[in-house]
Amino acid sequence: MKTNMNRRNFLMTAGATAGFAIASGYSPFSYAQNEKVRVGCIGTGGQGTFHIRDGLTGTPDIEIVAVCDVFLPHQREAIKLAQLANAGITITPEKRLTDEEKQMASAATRPNAYYDYKEMLEKEELDAVVIATPLATHFPITMDCLNAGKWVFCEKTLVKTIEEGRDLITRCHELGRWVQVGHQRRYNPKYNMAMGLAYDDNMIGRITHITAQWHRNHYWRRVLPKDYVLNDEEKKFITDLEHHLNWRIYADSSEGLFTELATHQTDISNWFLKKVPSRVHAFGGLDYWRDGRTTDDNILLAFEYEESSNDPGFMPIDQRSQFQKLRELSKPYTVRSVYSSILANAKRGASELIQGDRGTFELTEGKCLMFGEDVVTQKDEGQSAEEMAAATTAGSTRQVSTEELLNGKELLADVALLTPDVYQFRAFANCIKNGGVPRSNQMVGFTTAITAIAAIKSRREGGVVEIDPSWYSFDFEVPSFYDFGKWEEEIS
Numbered sequence: 001m002k003t004n005m006n007r008r009n010f011l012m013t014a015g016a017t018a019g020f021a022i023a024s025g026y027s028p029f030s031y032a033q034n035e036k037v038r039v040g041c042i043g044t045g046g047q048g049t050f051h052i053r054d055g056l057t058g059t060p061d062i063e064i065v066a067v068c069d070v071f072l073p074h075q076r077e078a079i080k081l082a083q084l085a086n087a088g089i090t091i092t093p094e095k096r097l098t099d100e101e102k103q104m105a106s107a108a109t110r111p112n113a114y115y116d117y118k119e120m121l122e123k124e125e126l127d128a129v130v131i132a133t134p135l136a137t138h139f140p141i142t143m144d145c146l147n148a149g150k151w152v153f154c155e156k157t158l159v160k161t162i163e164e165g166r167d168l169i170t171r172c173h174e175l176g177r178w179v180q181v182g183h184q185r186r187y188n189p190k191y192n193m194a195m196g197l198a199y200d201d202n203m204i205g206r207i208t209h210i211t212a213q214w215h216r217n218h219y220w221r222r223v224l225p226k227d228y229v230l231n232d233e234e235k236k237f238i239t240d241l242e243h244h245l246n247w248r249i250y251a252d253s254s255e256g257l258f259t260e261l262a263t264h265q266t267d268i269s270n271w272f273l274k275k276v277p278s279r280v281h282a283f284g285g286l287d288y289w290r291d292g293r294t295t296d297d298n299i300l301l302a303f304e305y306e307e308s309s310n311d312p313g314f315m316p317i318d319q320r321s322q323f324q325k326l327r328e329l330s331k332p333y334t335v336r337s338v339y340s341s342i343l344a345n346a347k348r349g350a351s352e353l354i355q356g357d358r359g360t361f362e363l364t365e366g367k368c369l370m371f372g373e374d375v376v377t378q379k380d381e382g383q384s385a386e387e388m389a390a391a392t393t394a395g396s397t398r399q400v401s402t403e404e405l406l407n408g409k410e411l412l413a414d415v416a417l418l419t420p421d422v423y424q425f426r427a428f429a430n431c432i433k434n435g436g437v438p439r440s441n442q443m444v445g446f447t448t449a450i451t452a453i454a455a456i457k458s459r460r461e462g463g464v465v466e467i468d469p470s471w472y473s474f475d476f477e478v479p480s481f482y483d484f485g486k487w488e489e490e491i492s
C-alpha cells in the first residue's frame, strides 16, 4: 500500500487496542479495493522461494517490496522471483519467458534486499512479513515483527518450547494481532471438504483411529556450493556454512523429523479430532544415516486423545449390538493415533488415514479418498439358531462389500484446484485487508507444536509424557484451533 510516513505507527497503535475488534472481524485499517498488502519475505531458501513462486505469485492482493536472507545466493534468487511474482508471472524450471513477460517483469516492483531483517523492518514500510527461516529463529523473528506492527505469516513448526508458545500467544492478545502459520493443509479444499463430511454430514461416523506417516528414502542433506566464499555481510550471520544449509539435521537448530515432517500430520490429527492429545509415547533413533548428523532418522509416535461428551470432537455412536448398554454409548472414549517418519524406505509416502466406524478418509495433499465401511449390526434377538449361524457364515464379518467402498471415492476429483499455497496466501491477504482471523492461526501453530515438544521429551527421557492442558489454556479469549471452511467458498 502506498502510504505516508505515519502509517506504520498508526498500525502499531491501532493494533494495541484492537483485540476484541479483530476477534469480531473488524479491520483496524481499511484498505481500498485495489490496494496491495506490502510484504517483506524473511528467509528465501527452499520454502521461502516456493512461497514467492507459488502462493504469493497467485495472490494478486500482495506485492513483495522487500526480501531478506543472510545467504546472498538465496537473496539474489528471491529478488528475481519476487519481481516475476509482482508481475503475476508464474515460473517453472522449464519455462522461458516471452518478450512480453520480460517487459512486464521489468516494469514490476523490484524488491529491496537485506541481510538483516531488523534493518528491513526499520527501513521498509511493510504491512506484513512472510517468515520461512529455520525453526530456532521462528520465535524471535515473529516477536520482533509483531512488535514492529506487522501481520505475520510464519512457517511451521511455530515454536520449539511451551514458554515460547505462551509468550507468543500472549503477545498476540496484547497487540490484538494474529499470526498465520504455514500448515497449508488447513487451506486445502479437499481436507476442508473431508472435515465437512465428517462433522456436518457424519459420513465416517466416530473417528476411532488415526494412522499417518511420512516415509522417504533420502539423505536429507544439502551439498555445499563449490568454492563458495562468504562475504563480510554473510559472515555476520553465518559461522559454518555446512551447518547453516543443513540446519534441519542438527539438534541445536532443529528437531529433525519431529518438527520438519511430523507436525504437518499431527496437525491433521488435532484438527480432525478437534483436540490436543493427552499423552504421547515416542521412540526414535539414528540408525541408518550416520553421516555426522545429530537428529533421528526414524521416529515412531503414539498419541492418545480423550473425548468427552462436551468436547467439540466427541461423536456419539449407535447401538450395534444388544450387548452394548445404551448408557455406555455416550461415555468418554480415547482415540489412538500412530505416526511414523523414516528416511530409509519411501513405501506409503506421506498420508493420513482418518478411520471412523462408518468410513475412512485417506488424505494426501494431492488426492483425498473416502472409503465406506459395511456397518455390521448384530441382530441376535429373536433369531433362530439357524438364522444366527447363517448370518455368521454369510458375511457378517465382511468389512467392504462394493467396488466403490473398496476403491474409494476421490473428493473433488473433477474440480480444477489451485495449489494449497495459493489458498493460504489468498486467505492471509484477505484477513489483513478485511479483518478476519486466519484459520491456521497462532493457536493452531502452538497446539501443533505441543505435539512435537511432548514427543521430543518422551523420546529423550523415555516413557509416556502427559500433555498438561494448562500449557495451552489462557485466561483470555484465543482463536479456535479446529475450525474448517466450506470447500465451495474456499475455491470461489
Ligand SMILES: NC(=O)c1ccc[n+]([C@@H]2O[C@H](COP(=O)([O-])OP(=O)(O)OC[C@H]3O[C@@H](n4cnc5c(N)ncnc54)[C@H](O)[C@@H]3O)[C@@H](O)[C@H]2O)c1
Residues within 6 Å of the ligand: 042, 043, 044, 045, 046, 047, 048, 068, 069, 070, 071, 074, 115, 117, 132, 133, 134, 135, 137, 155, 156, 157, 182, 183, 184, 244, 245, 259, 260
Ligand atoms: N509448510 C511446508 O510444507 C514446508 C516445507 C518446507 C519447509 N518448511 C518450513 O520452512 C522453513 C524454512 O525451511 P527451508 O526448507 O526453506 O529451509 P532453507 O534452509 O532452504 O531456507 C531457510 C533460509 O533462511 C535463511 N535464514 C536463516 N536465518 C536467517 C535469518 N536470521 N534472517 C534471514 N534469513 C535467514 C537461510 O539463509 C535460508 O536461505 C522451516 O521452518 C521449515 O520447517 C515448510
